[in-house]
Amino acid sequence: xxxxxxxxxxxxxxxxxxxxxxxxxxxxxxxxxxxxxxxxxxxxxxxxxxxxxxxxxxxxxxxxxxxxxxxxxxxxxxxxxxxxxxxxxxxxxxxxxxxxxxxxxxxxxxxxxxxxxxxxxxxxxxxxxxxxxxxxxxxxxxxxxxxxxxxxxxxxxxxxxxxxxxxxxxxxxxxxxxxxxxxxxxxxxxxxxxxxxxxxxxxxxxxxxxxxxxxxxxxxxxxxxxxxxxxxxxxxxxxxxxxxxxxxxxxxxxxxxxxxxxxxxxxxxxxxxxxxxxxxxxxxxxxxxxxxxxxxxxxxxxxxxxxxxxxxxxxxxxxxxxxxxxxxxxxxxxxxxxxxxxxxxxxxxxxxxxxxxxxxxxxxxxxxxxxxx
Ligand SMILES: [Mg+2]
Numbered sequence: 001x002x003x004x005x006x007x008x009x010x011x012x013x014x015x016x017x018x019x020x021x022x023x024x025x026x027x028x029x030x031x032x033x034x035x036x037x038x039x040x041x042x043x044x045x046x047x048x049x050x051x052x053x054x055x056x057x058x059x060x061x062x063x064x065x066x067x068x069x070x071x072x073x074x075x076x077x078x079x080x081x082x083x084x085x086x087x088x089x090x091x092x093x094x095x096x097x098x099x100x101x102x103x104x105x106x107x108x109x110x111x112x113x114x115x116x117x118x119x120x121x122x123x124x125x126x127x128x129x130x131x132x133x134x135x136x137x138x139x140x141x142x143x144x145x146x147x148x149x150x151x152x153x154x155x156x157x158x159x160x161x162x163x164x165x166x167x168x169x170x171x172x173x174x175x176x177x178x179x180x181x182x183x184x185x186x187x188x189x190x191x192x193x194x195x196x197x198x199x200x201x202x203x204x205x206x207x208x209x210x211x212x213x214x215x216x217x218x219x220x221x222x223x224x225x226x227x228x229x230x231x232x233x234x235x236x237x238x239x240x241x242x243x244x245x246x247x248x249x250x251x252x253x254x255x256x257x258x259x260x261x262x263x264x265x266x267x268x269x270x271x272x273x274x275x276x277x278x279x280x281x282x283x284x285x286x287x288x289x290x291x292x293x294x295x296x297x298x299x300x301x302x303x304x305x306x307x308x309x310x311x312x313x314x315x316x317x318x319x320x321x322x323x324x325x326x327x328x329x330x331x332x333x334x335x336x337x338x339x340x341x342x343x344x345x346x347x348x349x350x351x352x353x354x355x356x357x358x359x360x361x362x363x364x365x366x367x368x369x370x371x372x373x
Pocket of ligand 1: 020022023024118119
């Protein structure tokens with residue numbers, strides 16, 4: 001543990017911007033139908049159309065005044081504000097806008113880390129326009145986004161991702177907040193503990209019991225104490241409250257496809273075996289899709305026979321799929337269409353392409369976990 005006693009280093013040389021679109025889906029709908037802006041607006045199917053299922057993907061600021069927020073059940077939103085307008089999301093439209101926004105980022109830098117459909121980190125330390133001030137870059141991006149898509153966003157500017165994200169959240173909508181190295185610790189000390197990324201709903205009560213309610217309380221705790229109580233997160237929080245967070249803006253290439261294939265040591269010789277294997281592959285593909293939070297429209301099945309002839313066939317659906325049952329039933333249809341068992345099967349594969357980011361309502365698992373708290 002000797003390394004714990006080395007003085008902490010803080011890299012303040014970088015210029016990081018976090019851009020967060022304001023009430024994104026709701027703002028897109030208001031832009032396209034200004035009448036909607038006059039009402040509390042909830043992007044979700046009306047709970048009476050879904051038997052109470054469904055999740056709020058976005059609420060406009062009027063709806064937020066009633067306590068409605070993203071990831072809340074649509075039913076709860078309805079109870080809080082029965083007169084709210086409920087509108088189902090149009091994800092193709094939001095994806096198209098998101099893509100336009102991303103193209104604007106690329107005018108300034110290619111070091112972009114998309115966090116979700118409406119949020120991204122940009123490293124503008126070195127940028128394509130040669131502008132030294134990251135604040136100026138952030139303002140230009142806000143203006144460019146408004147000019148291109150008539151939507152507002154909030155920007156946070158700092159020397160690391162953790163602070164940039166807190167900064168963009170500090171003043172919404174249309175805000176811009178800058179946290180300089182000199183201001184970072186004071187800013188962090190006044191924050192409620194739940195604002196620290198990683199401190200979840202389970203951790204807050206534990207922190208409170210220890211007398212930790214704000215960044216200032218956290219700052220007082222020793223590194224050893226935080227590591228003993230919170231493990232890896234404690235290590236990271238000790239640094240974060242001192243404004244230290246070295247994670248780089250990682251350029252994640254857009255995933256174009258997610259697929260799984262398997263080569264069989266003993267060739268498959270019955271329909272039942274093939275279907276069982278397709279079912280397994282569908283399950284794996286679903287798992288991989290959920291990890292990257294993508295869904296897609298084109299299913300590709302690959303079949304290689306023992307004589308090494310290979311058949312691939314793709315089917316494009318008019319809607320997105322992600323679930324293993326849907327993947328399996330599409331794969332099965334393709335198999336029934338082009339597959340044959342006579343020669344024996346050496347390899348099977350299922351791939352989903354034509355991918356787009358999933359919206360909240362499609363990400364089932366984390367939401368259900370949240371609701372149990
Ligand atoms: Mg947003």
